[in-house]
Amino acid sequence: xxKDHFHRELEEYQRSVEKYSIFALNMLRxxxxxxxxxxxxxxxxxxxxxxSHCISPGTSDGQPEMHQQxxxxxxxxxxxxxxxxxxxxLMLIGLNQPVARDLRTISCCMNLIxxxxxxxxxxxxxxxxxxxxxxxxxxxxxxxxxxMAALSISMLEDAITAFRRHDLDMIRDFSERxxxxxxxxxxxxxxxxxxxxxxxxxxxxxxxxxLIDRYLERCxxxxxxxxxxxxxxxxxxxxxxx
Amino acid sequence: xxKDHFHRELEEYQRSVEKYSIFALNMLRxxxxxxxxxxxxxxxxxxxxxxSHCISPGTSDGQPEMHQQxxxxxxxxxxxxxxxxxxxxLMLIGLNQPVARDLRTISCCMNLIxxxxxxxxxxxxxxxxxxxxxxxxxxxxxxxxxxMAALSISMLEDAITAFRRHDLDMIRDFSERxxxxxxxxxxxxxxxxxxxxxxxxxxxxxxxxxLIDRYLERCxxxxxxxxxxxxxxxxxxxxxxx
Numbered sequence: 001x002x003k004d005h006f007h008r009e010l011e012e013y014q015r016s017v018e019k020y021s022i023f024a025l026n027m028l029r030x031x032x033x034x035x036x037x038x039x040x041x042x043x044x045x046x047x048x049x050x051x052s053h054c055i056s057p058g059t060s061d062g063q064p065e066m067h068q069q070x071x072x073x074x075x076x077x078x079x080x081x082x083x084x085x086x087x088x089x090l091m092l093i094g095l096n097q098p099v100a101r102d103l104r105t106i107s108c109c110m111n112l113i114x115x116x117x118x119x120x121x122x123x124x125x126x127x128x129x130x131x132x133x134x135x136x137x138x139x140x141x142x143x144x145x146x147x148m149a150a151l152s153i154s155m156l157e158d159a160i161t162a163f164r165r166h167d168l169d170m171i172r173d174f175s176e177r178x179x180x181x182x183x184x185x186x187x188x189x190x191x192x193x194x195x196x197x198x199x200x201x202x203x204x205x206x207x208x209x210x211l212i213d214r215y216l217e218r219c220x221x222x223x224x225x226x227x228x229x230x231x232x233x234x235x236x237x238x239x240x241x242x
Numbered sequence: 243x244x245k246d247h248f249h250r251e252l253e254e255y256q257r258s259v260e261k262y263s264i265f266a267l268n269m270l271r272x273x274x275x276x277x278x279x280x281x282x283x284x285x286x287x288x289x290x291x292x293x294s295h296c297i298s299p300g301t302s303d304g305q306p307e308m309h310q311q312x313x314x315x316x317x318x319x320x321x322x323x324x325x326x327x328x329x330x331x332l333m334l335i336g337l338n339q340p341v342a343r344d345l346r347t348i349s350c351c352m353n354l355i356x357x358x359x360x361x362x363x364x365x366x367x368x369x370x371x372x373x374x375x376x377x378x379x380x381x382x383x384x385x386x387x388x389x390m391a392a393l394s395i396s397m398l399e400d401a402i403t404a405f406r407r408h409d410l411d412m413i414r415d416f417s418e419r420x421x422x423x424x425x426x427x428x429x430x431x432x433x434x435x436x437x438x439x440x441x442x443x444x445x446x447x448x449x450x451x452x453l454i455d456r457y458l459e460r461c462x463x464x465x466x467x468x469x470x471x472x473x474x475x476x477x478x479x480x481x482x483x484x
Contacts (some may be wrong), residue, residue: 081478090349093335107332114356193449197442203435207452212451238325 006096010105013085013092014164017109020081021160025153026118027074028219030121033148036211037128038138047127077119085113101233108226108233111197115222119156121179122215129208144190145212149186151177152216155223162230171227174241178198181220188213248338251348255327255334256406259351263402266362267395269316270461273365274391276453277372280380288317289369294481300457319364327355343475350468354405356467357464361398364457371450381447385433387454390426393460397465404472413469416483423462430455 027046034042072080089110092098098106155177162170192206192213224241231239269288276284289463298386314322331352340348397419404412434455466483473481 079482086349090335090345093332094339094345097336097339099336103332103336110352130311189449193445196417196438196445196449203438203445206268207435207438207449208402210449211456216457240321240323242369 006092006098006102009092009096010098010102013088014105014109017085017090017112018160018164021112021116021119021156021163023074023081024078024116024123025125025156025160027078027120028126028156029123031126032153035126036138036142036146038130038133038135040131040135041128042078045125046074047124048075055111070238075120076125078117078124082113082117086110089113101236104233104236108163108229111229112160112226115226116163119137119219119222122219125215126212129212133205133208139202140191140195143188143195143206143209144184145188145209145216148181148188148213149218151181151184151191152220152223153180155220156226159226159230162227165236168231168234171230171241174227178220178224178242181217185213185217248334248340250365251292251334252340252344254455255330256347256351258330259327259354260402260406262327263354263358263361263398263405265316265323266320266358266365267402269362269365270368270398271365271395273368273372274395277368278380278384278388280375280377282373282377285369285372287359288316289366290317317362317366318417320359320366324355326360328352331355332484339453343478346475346478350405350471351428352384353471354402354468357468361461361464364461367457368454371454375447380407382433382437384432385437385451387430387451387458388428389431390455390458393423393426394462394465397423397462398468401465401468401472404469408472408476409469410473413483415473416466416469420462420466420484427455427459 031043031046034046074102087105093103093106096102155174158170159174162168189210192209195202196206222241228239228241231237231241273285273288277280335345335348338344365440396418400412401416402407404410430451434452437444438448463484470481470483473479473483
């Protein structure tokens with residue numbers, strides 16, 4: 001009976017963590033869209049804009065859970081919610097003494113929280129890059145950054161789906177996909193150096209591309225790290241994806 | 243009696259985590275030294291070189307602890323040890339159901355493990371930057387990167403000391419120090435753009451400086467995040483340092 005209650009709580013916790021990871025992924029995706037269209041207003045909106053979020057102070061002493069709908073910027077919600085979910089995970093462990101797969105599940109959740117916070121913050125950083133460039137259009141069609149963003153984002157999406165379904169098939173080819181990301185990163189780096197050397201006018205653009213190149217590679221790396229943890233959650237065995 | 247045993251274990255765990263964080267910090271420091279002297283051999287040694295590390299398979303069923311002294315590259319140890327310490331932390335919670343300060347202590351440890359792994363990996367990334375540049379000397383005295391590295395490293399050192407001593411005085415001025423880091427980052431960024439625009443020969447150097455500029459800012463950010471967790475561990479109250 002106690003056990004059942006814990007498993008219901010654990011499932012709810014996983015859903016909360018999944019929701020948080022989707023929130024963070026959307027922050028990255030929207031930020032990249034703002035960057036792609038060099039839309040400073042949209043970038044401001046994402047980095048500092050107010051959105052309505054449900055901040056729950058949690059339950060205590062059997063009180064009914066209170067949900068407060070308050071306006072906070074996305075980046076504030078990103079940090080607050082991460083602290084909250086981390087604490088909930090530790091409480092779940094402390095109160096229920098899970099072992100084996102249940103313990104690995106909570107551990108996987110806590111890793112996903114940490115990675116998701118970083119991914120949201122990369123979104124914010126991409127917004128800051130957007131302010132730095134003049135409004136108008138990009139040069140050289142962003143030297144392949146859009147493809148790299150699409151691939152990184154699809155890895156993050158698949159990692160989240162694998163987490164929800166406990167489905168290792170979604171993440172089986174992550175090593176190969178990460179290799180493609182690494183090649184993209186290297187080739188964008190080389191392209192940027194060449195373009196800057198040819199025409200100094202391009203320098204502010206390419207300097208920004210070099211940074212975003214790195215951010216997207218890091219996001220794919222977080223997807224791989226998550227995949228490793230999902231594999232461990234499901235099988236109890238550690239794999240090395242990167 | 244049981245309680246005492248747990249607290250001894252917890253203290254030992256904190257020492258292990260501290261030791262790991264010093265290991266990672268040294269990896270960053272040595273990498274930056276290799277970069278500063280453009281010493282590729284040293285950079286290779288750090289990124290992939292073999293070192294002797296003590297890999298402990300842990301105790302089970304009252305068996306005496308076995309320590310195996312094996313040769314592994316620093317970057318491999320960095321990842322293995324992080325997984326191991328993370329698991330130990332979760333086991334400590336699961337087996338002992340700590341509350342209040344004890345639970346916050348383990349939570350702080352787990353954050354320090356995650357940050358330390360990242361810091362070690364930034365070291366590895368700095369080594370990779372070292373291979374990319376021609377052997378010889380830097381341009382423009384590395385536009386202030388050495389000062390920025392010194393400041394970031396001192397923040398990490400102080401965070402580790404604060405963690406060991408539970409001493410908030412060491413981290414009280416972290417907001418100001420982080421502001422200095424942010425100014426440094428911005429000014430190095432601007433300097434690099436200007437230098438590249440003036441002389442395209444400098445582009446490969448400055449492109450690398452731009453990346454390391456970012457890595458060092460991230461390291462200081464990890465120091466701030468650690469400081470926030472230490473504050474929470476000691477007082478039970480959350481502060482926002484960044």
